[in-house]
Amino acid sequence: MAALRTGFKVASLGAVGAGVAYTGYQYYTTTQFFFVRAHAELPSDSKAALKKMEWKGFTELKLQSSEQVNHNVKKLTFALPDDDSITGITPITSLLTQHTPDGGFIPVFRPYTPVSDNDIAGTVTFMIKKYPGGKGSGKMHSLVPGDTMKFKPLQEFEYKPNQFKSMLFVAGGSGITPIYQLTRAILKNPEDKTKISLVYANNTEEDILLRQEFEELERQYPDRFQKLFTVSKLNQANDGSIAQGYVTKQMINKIWAGKEAGQKVLVSGPPAMVEAIAGAKGGFGWTQGSVGGILKELGYTKEDVHKF
Template identity: 45%
Template sequence: MAQVRRLPQSLATNTTLFSVLAVFGIGAYCARSHLLPRVHAESNEPPAMFSGFGFTTLRLQSVKVVNHNTKRLVFEFPDPNARGGLSLTSALLTFSRPKGRWLPVLRPYTPISDLNQQGSLELMVKHYPNGKASTHIHSLVPGDTLTFLTPLKGYSWVPNQHPQIYAIAGGAGITPIYQLIRGILDNPNDKTKINLVFGVNSEQDLLLREELEEYKRRFPGRFDYVYTVSQLEGETGGLKKGYVTEELLKTVATDRGDAKVFVCGPPAMETSLIGNRGTKGILDRLGFEKEQVYKF
């Protein structure tokens, strides 16, 4: 979902750093509030909401329940002409203080809306039972606000850099993968071919399914996908039963020469694909070089 991208270990474990970031954020916000109006006045370009480090608080416009643990949330910009200003494969670092906590909680989420969209952005957020940030975000109702601290850049995608990419997503990890797919296919100058393998626990967990199927309809020669569901009663509706395995990827990743592989999913899935502490993963055994693989 809007998968929480994992923070670097230093940010994930050092709560003191959270407070330091907050202090710097306040200073950056004050500077930004003085500079942005002038920049906007001197340019015909719509203002960018996330142009650097600094607090940006947005009002929640609408909420849509997707399944038992996932919601889609639309946040509106104060200026309806503004755009996010994010580059492809970027996430946003959210800053929240759940009820009863003194220290803030920082978590990155990937927008699923068009990055050039004006007036709003959309997140898809999975609720984890013990997730401090996701529990807080799921408690929000229209009219409430959420604070964003800074954009986090991911892979620097260059159109047509690779003739073929393989995208492997597990569960909530579909969010950055979807942003990349959308950015490539919506760019008329980018001719990259994409094959997606999406593994989930149940059919209800196939997030963004309608959007992905629409892209397949629009780009039949360039985009295809395989859904594999671990808890599935038989193979129905084109769904495969099982996990993202080496046998499955052998049938999908057939062009390994100049291809690029993007991976995002639960830690166990990523370890099986990429390996860990000197052990080879599935992708290595399939013949992909280390530099061909990018993990969100």
Template identity: 40%
Template sequence: MDLEFLHTLDVQILGAVAVAIVAVVVGAVFLFSSKKPKVCLDPENFKQFKLVKRDQLSHNVAKFTFALPAPTSVLGLPIGQHISCRGKDSQGEEVIKPYTPTTLDSDVGKFELVIKMYPQGRMSHHFRELQVGDYLAVKGPKGRFRYQPGQVRVFGMIAGGSGITPMFQVARAILENPNDKTKVHLIYANVSYEDILLREELETLAERYSSHFNVYYVLNQVSCLSYAK
């Protein structure tokens, strides 16, 4: 009788230990998964994001900051890809145009767009009218190219005007990754020095990562300005 009792007790103890282990594992999985940042982009459907800040950088360029649903949310945009933005032109007709955020998924809780607004641009009209508190319809990610850290030894880039944003996205992702030793050379063309978008940000990168990043400004009035060190 005593042996049967001890055997029953051992089974009960083992059962209790097994239940405890399962509970710990389930709790750990839940805790780990709950800490993963929420990805906000939907490749099939437009989602609305609130404009929380608008900075006018020049007479026709502004930086728009949009809030994500939570402070820990990420946009979920792979490096090298872009988003589609939907708005209305001056005639009230729907227009969709691709843009590349200047922020990365390391910038949690928000994403930013630097937009040059052209007088006759259909989507430019939508951004000119966009005020803090308004919402922008966004869908993505889009694009076939997706950068993988270390996939090339040297990355050569050529950009003009507002085409700097996808280059800036890739360059920043490379340079801010300590495990990516890729060197980046950027040639950036504009009409005048005042037209250079993200100039301060580019020159900050050139100073901070001088051994891996060189940027050259090509202007209509001046053949070539270099900010390489």
């Protein structure tokens, strides 16, 4: 699935035709598509706060650079309105894209989570995975420097520093982008003492997005962050640092002390993985649903878990 998630707050109903809008890991007709209020609070740095963008509806941004990361992922960097602007969005917030396909008249909406920090001046960067027939990812991959795309912030999970004693993140594929955004925000804040454990699953080692970035975070914050990568197919040259297979209870227990007060678990990935780890979402993807799968076996309840 694409690097998209659900769980955002509803602001108003946008009936935009009878096409399909993809929000998170579920498909909806665009007559069911809800626009979400932009949530772009002031970052803690007062100097950066003075340069925060004022998101008013969809804002058109110009692609600055495009870099092929692997066989189906591109790193796309867009220029903000001026060199002094910052996005100012809070974790976890994605940016909803809007475009109308050539020859079409029904707009296509897709949310993508930036992997750049919200206080980086002048640009915003995404990791976009292309899917066969994907209207959103296909459009994003077709862009060349100088092309434009419209964006609007959508908050998907509200986080406050030290809100939890510890957090467990379980991610699959391109579902890692909201997890990376929040991990960076927590660890770079010296006032936030939250500890993080991450289990990240992919098909192959080449599919591990932001691998070097997570490895560097683990080296920089050994007392606050630990990770476990697992893939379905290992390279022959694997040095043992990556596990093999689907996420299991044993993998989680390897880097997670177990259920206790003050914890929160976030699960982000393809629907089949989310269901296996935490149970399927409810209401055709609109609600969190009950907790099932591995997390239920480990004793977690609906209040402990958030699914994207």
